[in-house]
Amino acid sequence: MTMVQNPDAAALAGGVGSALNRAWPALARYGGPAVVYFVFTLLIGLPLALVLLQAVMPGLFAVDGATGLLSVEPLVSIFSSPSTAVSILHSLELGLLAAFTTTLLGGAFAVLVQRCDIPLRGAISAVPWLVFLTPSYLKALAWVLLMSSGGYLAQLGLLPPALGAGFFGLAGLVFVHTLSLFPLATFIIGSALAGLGSELEDAARLSGAGALRIWLRVNGPLLAPAIVLSFIATFAEVLSDFGLASTIARMSSFGVLTYGIYAAASDYPVDFPAAGAQALVLLALVLLVVVADRLLRRHADPHLISGRAKPARLYNLGAWRWLVLAAALTITFLALIMPLGAIAVRALTSTLGHGLEPGNFTLANVTAALSPYTAANEGLVRSLFYAGLTAIIASTLALLLSAQLDRSSPVMRTAVLGLSLGAVAIPGIVLGFGYILVWNRLPGFRDWPFPHYGDGSLLVMGYVAAALPYCLVVILSAIGQLAPSLTDAARLNGVGAVRRLLSVTLPLILLSVVTAFLLTFIRTVFELPMSQMLIPQSGPPAPTLILKLFSHDRDGLACAIALAAMAAAGGAAALVWYPLKRFVAPGLRRPRSNIASGEPS
Amino acid sequence: MTASLHCAGISKSLGGRAVLSDLDLAIKAGEVVSLLGPSGSGKTTLLRSIAGLVDPEKGTITLGDRVVWSEKAVVPPEKRRIGMVFQDYALWPHMTVAGNLSFGLRSQRLPEQEVATRVGHALEVTRLSPYRERYPAELSGGQQQRVAIARCLAARPALMLFDEPLSNLDAALREDMRIEMMELVRREAATVIYVTHDQAEAMAVSDRIAVMRDGRIAQFDTPRAIYERPADCFVAGFIGGFSVVPGMVRDGMFSVRGGGADSVRTPGAAPGEGMLVVRPEDACPADAHPGNRLQGKVLSSAFQGRCWRLAVELGPQRIRLDWPEAPPVGTPLAFSLPPERCIVLTA
Numbered sequence: 001m002t003m004v005q006n007p008d009a010a011a012l013a014g015g016v017g018s019a020l021n022r023a024w025p026a027l028a029r030y031g032g033p034a035v036v037y038f039v040f041t042l043l044i045g046l047p048l049a050l051v052l053l054q055a056v057m058p059g060l061f062a063v064d065g066a067t068g069l070l071s072v073e074p075l076v077s078i079f080s081s082p083s084t085a086v087s088i089l090h091s092l093e094l095g096l097l098a099a100f101t102t103t104l105l106g107g108a109f110a111v112l113v114q115r116c117d118i119p120l121r122g123a124i125s126a127v128p129w130l131v132f133l134t135p136s137y138l139k140a141l142a143w144v145l146l147m148s149s150g151g152y153l154a155q156l157g158l159l160p161p162a163l164g165a166g167f168f169g170l171a172g173l174v175f176v177h178t179l180s181l182f183p184l185a186t187f188i189i190g191s192a193l194a195g196l197g198s199e200l201e202d203a204a205r206l207s208g209a210g211a212l213r214i215w216l217r218v219n220g221p222l223l224a225p226a227i228v229l230s231f232i233a234t235f236a237e238v239l240s241d242f243g244l245a246s247t248i249a250r251m252s253s254f255g256v257l258t259y260g261i262y263a264a265a266s267d268y269p270v271d272f273p274a275a276g277a278q279a280l281v282l283l284a285l286v287l288l289v290v291v292a293d294r295l296l297r298r299h300a301d302p303h304l305i306s307g308r309a310k311p312a313r314l315y316n317l318g319a320w321r322w323l324v325l326a327a328a329l330t331i332t333f334l335a336l337i338m339p340l341g342a343i344a345v346r347a348l349t350s351t352l353g354h355g356l357e358p359g360n361f362t363l364a365n366v367t368a369a370l371s372p373y374t375a376a377n378e379g380l381v382r383s384l385f386y387a388g389l390t391a392i393i394a395s396t397l398a399l400l401l402s403a404q405l406d407r408s409s410p411v412m413r414t415a416v417l418g419l420s421l422g423a424v425a426i427p428g429i430v431l432g433f434g435y436i437l438v439w440n441r442l443p444g445f446r447d448w449p450f451p452h453y454g455d456g457s458l459l460v461m462g463y464v465a466a467a468l469p470y471c472l473v474v475i476l477s478a479i480g481q482l483a484p485s486l487t488d489a490a491r492l493n494g495v496g497a498v499r500r501l502l503s504v505t506l507p508l509i510l511l512s513v514v515t516a517f518l519l520t521f522i523r524t525v526f527e528l529p530m531s532q533m534l535i536p537q538s539g540p541p542a543p544t545l546i547l548k549l550f551s552h553d554r555d556g557l558a559c560a561i562a563l564a565a566m567a568a569a570g571g572a573a574a575l576v577w578y579p580l581k582r583f584v585a586p587g588l589r590r591p592r593s594n595i596a597s598g599e600p601s
Numbered sequence: 602m603t604a605s606l607h608c609a610g611i612s613k614s615l616g617g618r619a620v621l622s623d624l625d626l627a628i629k630a631g632e633v634v635s636l637l638g639p640s641g642s643g644k645t646t647l648l649r650s651i652a653g654l655v656d657p658e659k660g661t662i663t664l665g666d667r668v669v670w671s672e673k674a675v676v677p678p679e680k681r682r683i684g685m686v687f688q689d690y691a692l693w694p695h696m697t698v699a700g701n702l703s704f705g706l707r708s709q710r711l712p713e714q715e716v717a718t719r720v721g722h723a724l725e726v727t728r729l730s731p732y733r734e735r736y737p738a739e740l741s742g743g744q745q746q747r748v749a750i751a752r753c754l755a756a757r758p759a760l761m762l763f764d765e766p767l768s769n770l771d772a773a774l775r776e777d778m779r780i781e782m783m784e785l786v787r788r789e790a791a792t793v794i795y796v797t798h799d800q801a802e803a804m805a806v807s808d809r810i811a812v813m814r815d816g817r818i819a820q821f822d823t824p825r826a827i828y829e830r831p832a833d834c835f836v837a838g839f840i841g842g843f844s845v846v847p848g849m850v851r852d853g854m855f856s857v858r859g860g861g862a863d864s865v866r867t868p869g870a871a872p873g874e875g876m877l878v879v880r881p882e883d884a885c886p887a888d889a890h891p892g893n894r895l896q897g898k899v900l901s902s903a904f905q906g907r908c909w910r911l912a913v914e915l916g917p918q919r920i921r922l923d924w925p926e927a928p929p930v931g932t933p934l935a936f937s938l939p940p941e942r943c944i945v946l947t948a
Contacts, residue, residue, distance in 0.1 A: 483691060485688075485689055485691035486691050488652075488654050488678075488685070488687070488691065489687060489691035489752075490693075490704070490705070490708075491654070491677075492652060492653075492654075492678050492679070492681075492683055492684060492685050492705075492756075493684075493704065493705025493706075493708065493709075493756055494679045494705050494708050494709040494756075495704065495705055495708040496679065496708065499708055503704065504693055507695045508694065508695060
């Protein structure tokens with residue numbers, strides 16, 4: 001029999017000396033939470049804190065004589081600088097407009113795929129996912145290829161010059177953001193729509209209400225919280241976006257906050273105080289959005305929309321369904337097929353100016369991207385390697401943290417879930433800037449535990465920090481779905497903590513862990529802000545390389561790298577996902593049709 | 602293999618509310634004891650404390666001759682040798698029936714021969730051998746329940762805990778499974794604690810019943826003793842669907858409060874305010890016990906097979922009676938109660 005001094009420690013402390021026995025309870029009780037907090041502090045908390053400190057202590061990291069004096073000078077100077085003040089206004093203007101159009105388009109798409117009986121519904125409902133997984137800067141670059149004065153649409157005679165000129169500014173940014181972010185609104189409004197079911201609508205119909213009245217008086221008000229949430233979420237996304245900010249917005253001289261931070265921290269002469277002050281403004285705006293989101297969720301009545309509703313009936317649109325199908329296909333074409341097509345065509349042609357002429361087609365770009373020892377190929381391979389490493393570290397770390405949290409108090413679980421959801425909202429560019437401050441300027445960190453700054457390891461660490469909150473949310477929600485009795489039963493059967501995690505918990509949430517792994521992998525291959533901020537000395541990763549080549553008019557090679565990266569990421573994901581789904585534990589699949597219902601004979 | 606259990610002075614609060622208050626419970630080896638009580642009475646918390654899944658704040662829990670929980674020393678659940686059949690069965694869905702049974706045994710590093718013997722025996726006694734390679738999702742509810750019991754039996758625990766194991770089954774299957782389950786545990790001579798809020802189930806399975814209320818044990822006795830002599834109004838009201846009627850005892854006679862001149866003889870009842878326990882099946886025709894006659898008005902009737910269950914208005918009170926026929930609603934009904942069955946509890 002093993003008897004120890006504390007319940008949490010009991011399983012592990014058999015036969016240990018009495019001194020350790022006395023120390024073990026504190027270690028077991030506080031060790032787990034301490035590790036969780038340490039990971040969060042090192043990866044997210046410390047960089048963020050330094051960004052905020054830098055904003056109010058401009059001399060903190062000055063190379064010639066650092067001082068810790070408080071000063072509002074950087075904040076005053078950014079508000080008094082016309083260009084920075086304009087970029088703040090631009091960010092807000094763009095955010096509000098794009099949030100409105102995105103919610104409108106995403107909501108309409110959600111109703112269309114969830115409630116309308118249109119042909120190809122299954123295939124069309126996959127479109128938001130594909131759009132969601134395509135990085136925004138690639139879509140932005142594709143639209144530059146399409147809409148520029150010598151671009152594909154102008155060559156085909158489909159682009160009036162006025163429209164082409166108008167694209168490079170607010171209108172174009174709203175247009176591309178809307179097509180890029182509408183999946184987010186579709187997911188949020190779609191899940192509320194699924195929870196709503198059609199029983200309330202049926203009751204309204206039996207009470208004599210017509211379709212319009214039902215949508216205005218029943219479905220509309222019930223979906224209002226989801227619509228507002230979608231607006232808030234897309235607004236925050238646009239504020240934090242760096243992909244369009246560093247492509248279309250930069251080319252149009254339409255300054256926004258995220259690019260301002262990057263420029264202040266990267267362009268010579270670097271101005272850390274200005275970067276810190278702009279980051280503070282951006283964080284304050286994002287924080288306001290997060291608080292609004294929390295307040296709204298608290299006030300939303302959870303009983304109105306429940307998971308108990310039966311799947312909703314589909315509307316039979318009759319002949320109108322062809323028109324609705326045409327609208328859905330148009331969105332698919334604009335959001336997915338045209339941008340990807342433009343990148344593919346550009347990758348397979350010599351020059352943009354000669355467009356689709358047969359003689360312009362070549363494999364030179366793709367060959368350059370795929371040939372070993374070229375800079376393009378090295379960037380591609382580097383990114384795939386970093387992404388794989390990041391996905392392994394982030395999903396493993398998230399699994400271990402989730403398992404630890406699952407045994408922790410509800411307070412701790414709520415705190416970490418809140419931290420993760422909050423961290424999701426932190427703009428990558430701000431976190432990247434924080435990493436520069438910690439690992440380049442904070443005494444003792446530059447060479448700890450090994451020369452880190454300028455090394456690929458710091459970039460991977462930044463990628464992990466950016467991905468960890470997403471992984472935690474995916475894995476924690478999967479663990480939350482498991483009945484606690486499954487692990488309780490294992491404990492009572494004498495199964496230890498490690499074996500419980502590996503043999504009971506992990507097989508049951510394997511698909512979620514792999515989902516977290518693949519999402520991280522795909523996201524990281526194309527992750528832009530961290531890649532731009534923490535370029536390793538060994539060479540740039542693919543996203544940095546793509547933007548650099550694009551700005552140096554080598555857009556063919558940039559598109560070839562993007563195409564190869566998409567093929568590699570998509571192919572690797574398919575290679576992992578489909579075999580796994582096929583061989584997933586048979587007990588987790590749907591029961592066979594011949595379920596034994598009687599007693600054994 | 603089987604062991605006695607002794608809980609002394611167990612206290613536990615959740616969210617500032619006392620769920621268990623200085624609770625004592627002693628169970629003999631091989632005994633089957635039910636914890637019976639309404640929702641929130643603390644029965645599941647007590648069960649989980651015994652299992653080690655919840656830590657009490659005070660007291661000691663002793664299994665056999667070893668203390669498994671005290672403020673100073675704790676044996677973790679995986680070392681307590683306690684088996685549990687969960688309300689939702691908690692079968693690991695990614696393991697076959699045989700896998701579910703052998704997983705814990707292998708974790709304890711038992712020799713393969715021993716694992717095979719135990720699994721084979723448990724599957725045989727639960728008549729699950731033909732299903733050993735099936736997954737839980739491929740079994741019916743009753744079969745899943747038997748797998749949960751088989752898993753518990755294969756572990757040969759010192760104590761078996763049942764947490765409302767029949768609540769997920771339909772009414773017809775419940776009774777069959779209850780009989781089969783208790784045959785199994787009796788054959789294995791296991792010490793069992795069985796949590797339920799169903800009085801009939803507790804009566805049927807237990808050697809003794811601990812009726813719980815607000816984190817304490819209101820009465821701990823054999824089913825028959827509790828039925829015959831409930832300790833207080835709560836136990837009387839909770840067990841068996843008895844009616845409890847307030848009134849006054851004077852000179853050995855109980856008169857219903859607000860019930861007119863009728864009174865019944867209650868030998869041995871202390872004078873003063875009291876509560877008369879009326880068991881539905883005790884109702885007799887008025888002339889059977891002429892000195893113990895009461896009169897009420899029929900409010901409703903429901904056919905129950907062997908008799909009719911009447912709701913009868915007795916002054917301001919409403920009581921339940923079993924009656925051989927169904928008088929029309931609103932008609933007066935005269936009935937009598939055997940004096941020796943009339944128990945008066947203190948108010």
